[in-house]
Amino acid sequence: MNAPTPALVARPERLRLVGQRRQVLAVMQQRLMFAMIVYAGIIALIVLRILWLAAFGDHAGRKQGITTLVPERGDIVDRDGHPLARTIDAWTISLHPKKVIGSKLELARTLARLMPEKDAATYFALLRSDKPFFYLRRRAPPALVQAVNAIGEPGLAIDREPDRLYPQTSLAAHVVGFTDIDGRGNAGAERAFEDRLSDPARRGEPLVLSISSRVQQALENELNAAVTEFSAIGAAGIIMDIHTGEVLAMTSLPQLNPNVAGAGSPEARFNRATLGVYELGSTFKPFTVAMAMDAGVVKSFGQMYPCPDQLHAYGQTVNDTHPFGRACSVAEIMKESSNIGTAQIADKLGRERQKAFLKKMGFLDPIAIELKEKGRTLTPGNRWGPFETMTVGFGHAVAVTPLHLASGYATLFNGGIFRPATILKVDRNHPVAKGRRVFSEETSYKMRALLRLVVTEGTGKKADAPGYRVGGKTGTAEKLVGGHYATNVVVTSFAGVFPMDEPRYVMVVMLDEPKPTADTYGFRTAGWNVAPVVSKTISRIAPMLGVRPDKRREPNMAEVLPFVREDD
Amino acid sequence: MSAHGFKSVFMAASVAGAALGCYLISLNVASERAKLEDVEEKIVLAQRDIRVLQTEIGTRGRLAQLERWNARFIRLSAPSADQFVEGGFQLASMVRPDKRPAIEAPVVLAAAPASEALGRPVVTSDAADAPPPGVAKRGDAADMLRTASYARPEPLAEQKPSKPAAPVTAKPAKSATADPLAPLPSAAASAKGGASNPLSAKSKDRSTAR
Numbered sequence: 112m113n114a115p116t117p118a119l120v121a122r123p124e125r126l127r128l129v130g131q132r133r134q135v136l137a138v139m140q141q142r143l144m145f146a147m148i149v150y151a152g153i154i155a156l157i158v159l160r161i162l163w164l165a166a167f168g169d170h171a172g173r174k175q176g177i178t179t180l181v182p183e184r185g186d187i188v189d190r191d192g193h194p195l196a197r198t199i200d201a202w203t204i205s206l207h208p209k210k211v212i213g214s215k216l217e218l219a220r221t222l223a224r225l226m227p228e229k230d231a232a233t234y235f236a237l238l239r240s241d242k243p244f245f246y247l248r249r250r251a252p253p254a255l256v257q258a259v260n261a262i263g264e265p266g267l268a269i270d271r272e273p274d275r276l277y278p279q280t281s282l283a284a285h286v287v288g289f290t291d292i293d294g295r296g297n298a299g300a301e302r303a304f305e306d307r308l309s310d311p312a313r314r315g316e317p318l319v320l321s322i323s324s325r326v327q328q329a330l331e332n333e334l335n336a337a338v339t340e341f342s343a344i345g346a347a348g349i350i351m352d353i354h355t356g357e358v359l360a361m362t363s364l365p366q367l368n369p370n371v372a373g374a375g376s377p378e379a380r381f382n383r384a385t386l387g388v389y390e391l392g393s394t395f396k397p398f399t400v401a402m403a404m405d406a407g408v409v410k411s412f413g414q415m416y417p418c419p420d421q422l423h424a425y426g427q428t429v430n431d432t433h434p435f436g437r438a439c440s441v442a443e444i445m446k447e448s449s450n451i452g453t454a455q456i457a458d459k460l461g462r463e464r465q466k467a468f469l470k471k472m473g474f475l476d477p478i479a480i481e482l483k484e485k486g487r488t489l490t491p492g493n494r495w496g497p498f499e500t501m502t503v504g505f506g507h508a509v510a511v512t513p514l515h516l517a518s519g520y521a522t523l524f525n526g527g528i529f530r531p532a533t534i535l536k537v538d539r540n541h542p543v544a545k546g547r548r549v550f551s552e553e554t555s556y557k558m559r560a561l562l563r564l565v566v567t568e569g570t571g572k573k574a575d576a577p578g579y580r581v582g583g584k585t586g587t588a589e590k591l592v593g594g595h596y597a598t599n600v601v602v603t604s605f606a607g608v609f610p611m612d613e614p615r616y617v618m619v620v621m622l623d624e625p626k627p628t629a630d631t632y633g634f635r636t637a638g639w640n641v642a643p644v645v646s647k648t649i650s651r652i653a654p655m656l657g658v659r660p661d662k663r664r665e666p667n668m669a670e671v672l673p674f675v676r677e678d679d
Numbered sequence: 680m681s682a683h684g685f686k687s688v689f690m691a692a693s694v695a696g697a698a699l700g701c702y703l704i705s706l707n708v709a710s711e712r713a714k715l716e717d718v719e720e721k722i723v724l725a726q727r728d729i730r731v732l733q734t735e736i737g738t739r740g741r742l743a744q745l746e747r748w749n750a751r752f753i754r755l756s757a758p759s760a761d762q763f764v765e766g767g768f769q770l771a772s773m774v775r776p777d778k779r780p781a782i783e784a785p786v787v788l789a790a791a792p793a794s795e796a797l798g799r800p801v802v803t804s805d806a807a808d809a810p811p812p813g814v815a816k817r818g819d820a821a822d823m824l825r826t827a828s829y830a831r832p833e834p835l836a837e838q839k840p841s842k843p844a845a846p847v848t849a850k851p852a853k854s855a856t857a858d859p860l861a862p863l864p865s866a867a868a869s870a871k872g873g874a875s876n877p878l879s880a881k882s883k884d885r886s887t888a889r
Contacts, residue, residue: 166705180726199731278737328742578760651757660760 183273185314201274211266289369321357341625392588395506446569457504479531574642578660583607585637
């Protein structure tokens with residue numbers, strides 16, 4: 112650094128000192144530099160972070176709350192968009208005993224006054240317990256919430272919790288189903304579409320059912336009136352669109368209120384329409400005739416069969432309630448619901464063909480529908496011999512759900528194509544299910560007149576709704592009680608289709624154990640108790656469904672009328 | 680030290696100023712965004728309230744409740760098949776035409792006393808009188824048909840011999856005569872109180888509709 116002077120030829124100690132100093136300086140510089148870099152880095156980091164936050168970051172007042180209204184669980188609506196199930200925020204009142212600061216005894220008395228479902232002693236016990244948390248009331252009304260809030264006790268917490276509400280209460284309860292306390296689907300559509308309803312991506316959109324509230328209400332009301340009138344233990348009713356398989360209304364009685372599903376009896380929670388299987392009796396006969404026509408066994412409704420007072424076959428006896436005692440045509444067999452005649456037709460048809468048809472109609476499998484509550488059909492199984500073929504022909508020894516029956520009638524009258532039933536509305540997002548042909552179109556067409564005959568002249572006269580061309584078949588089946596058929600315990604049913612000249616809707620109604628009344632002259636058969644329900648319901652719903660009443664239109668009755676003897 | 684020495688200071692100041700400006704803008708944007716979010720949240724809360732209220736109204740006015748009210752108070756029932764009409768034509772045919780304007784009445788009233796006497800015999804007018812020349816060829820057969828059931832008309836009837844010109848066809852006499860004589864009964868009726876006026880108008884209407 113300095114000019115070299117002889118004086119500067121320092122002593123070695125001094126030189127060493129200088130060297131040391133330099134070294135120290137260098138180290139210090141290094142350290143300083145390092146510290147500076149560190150500080151600069153930190154400052155740079157902070158500055159960058161600030162800039163980043165300024166440019167892209169959240170501001171201080173940003174709410175972390177809701178920005179879109181997505182319910183905790185998807186809504187369920189009917190085909191017209193009326194809500195059947197909704198999740199709303201309900202008030203809950205809860206108790207944190209540890210946080211209570213006031214007089215516990217006083218508080219217990221106040222609570223007992225406000226919420227009298229528990230007495231003061233119980234509240235006091237709760238207040239003194241060691242547990243941290245109790246629900247005092249879920250789904251509390253606003254007035255109570257206000258009153259509890261006015262107490263001003265920090266130990267009483269008032270919160271909002273999502274709660275499943277069924278605004279129409281018991282309407283379509285068995286289709287909609289209900290949820291448990293944690294909001295998970297436990298029955299019906301709530302259970303069948305659990306994933307769809309709780310999926311955050313899809314629950315914003317409501318689940319649209321095929322149910323029509325107004326049709327459902329008409330059916331439930333009329334059926335409930337019948338259950339009361341005939342003191343039946345239960346009932347089921349189904350209305351279906353025969354072309355799409357959409358279930359417009361489905362009910363099972365006794366009623367269930369899904370808002371308090373736990374309070375309902377097991378009987379009420381049981382879905383008779385899809386889970387219960389019943390021997391539905393004579394309502395099966397049209398299937399037998401249609402099968403026989405399709406198979407070529409019956410060539411015309413004028414084909415005659417001997418109809419004695421009793422038919423002895425395969426070591427057993429078949430009886431009729433109104434025996435002909437003469438030869439009768441197929442039209443007459445159906446009109447008077449003759450077991451003997453139908454048994455002979457079924458016998459000619461044979462077991463294999465009968466089984467094949469039933470299989471194609473889905474009668475041997477659990478019902479095809481989205482609901483998880485499906486009953487297992489009962490058939491003769493291994494004992495399906497020639498006599499069983501006969502009894503199955505008139506609806507005995509085979510037990511299916513009412514929905515099977517509705518589905519079968521839909522198949523029979525929509526041109527012969529089986530389509531699985533659905534509880535979802537058929538639209539762009541949910542096209543009509545693929546069908547499979549069971550009956551020929553001609554058979555389907557001819558059966559119209561035959562079933563219209565049953566209503567105009569036969570056992571189902573009371574089911575007629577003037578102008579709506581109802582056709583259908585009554586069925587009265589004795590119930591199996593303790594292994595024997597009880598004569599005075601019956602299941603009555605009616606399966607009807609309207610309007611018969613251009614079938615659009617099928618309606619199946621079933622009463623479980625109806626009792627005779629004075630109005631029915633002591634009868635308990637289907638023609639007296641179920642048929643009027645059909646008539647009243649169709650008169651109510653048909654205008655809603657766009658079916659015009661017209662007294663001048665009828666199906667082609669020339670198919671059957673020539674084969675019915677006028678004066679019996 | 681010259682301006683050159685302050686250059687870095689100016690640089691730093693301008694950079695700081697620019698940064699501050701940027702920051703102010705971003706702050707402004709952020710506060711606008713916050714306001715927007717407040718509005719959005721209010722909308723959502725309002726929607727939630729609407730939902731709750733809708734649900735409440737829906738629950739109070741549920742179909743089962745409406746049905747109960749209907750059964751107890753309103754008592755509406757399903758329409759029967761006869762309550763449906765085919766279309767506008769059938770609907771129109773159910774409605775009576777309005778009365779004629781009263782302005783015609785005074786004109787007819789002048790003839791009222793005369794029509795009192797003529798009122799009854801109107802029916803008999805197309806009796807076995809000589810048929811009018813215009814319809815002579817059909818008149819023979821028609822003549823024979825009517826005379827059988829007929830009381831010989833009073834000379835009174837002969838006052839209007841040419842009236843039956845229209846009714847010569849086999850139509851019932853009443854409706855046929857109603858047409859040409861329309862003013863007369865209406866005049867009589869309006870004198871009495873006008874009860875039969877719409878009737879005659881209606882029958883006339885029908886005959887034209889055919």
